[in-house]
Amino acid sequence: MQSNFKPDLSTQCAAIGCTARIPRFHLMCLRHWDMVSCTVRAEVYATARAGRVYGSRVNYLLAVTAAQMNVATEEGKPADVRQALQEKYDRLLKLKSEGAKQEKAATA
Numbered sequence: 001m002q003s004n005f006k007p008d009l010s011t012q013c014a015a016i017g018c019t020a021r022i023p024r025f026h027l028m029c030l031r032h033w034d035m036v037s038c039t040v041r042a043e044v045y046a047t048a049r050a051g052r053v054y055g056s057r058v059n060y061l062l063a064v065t066a067a068q069m070n071v072a073t074e075e076g077k078p079a080d081v082r083q084a085l086q087e088k089y090d091r092l093l094k095l096k097s098e099g100a101k102q103e104k105a106a107t108a
């Protein structure tokens, strides 16, 4: 029996305001990925892998947000959009430092 069901193997570009469909496991469409700095790209790759191994998504989400900030700056997005990204980034940083504190307390 043949099934016509095709799973949706695509996802949406992570850049703010972009609706491009991209292959799953990609973060952004090529146009936007090109706007992300080499440092942040490396961070996205490294943390995506580490997240799968250690189950920690905070570092990955930090890298993704940094990539979104790169694009927003490059595209000259309005200040409130960039401000919202900055706040998200700060919240994640706080979450990360709280997680580190908890880990320290648990092993002390």
Ligand SMILES: [Zn+2]
Residues within 6 Å of the ligand: 013, 014, 015, 018, 019, 020, 028, 029, 030, 031, 032
């Ligand atoms: Zn895009």
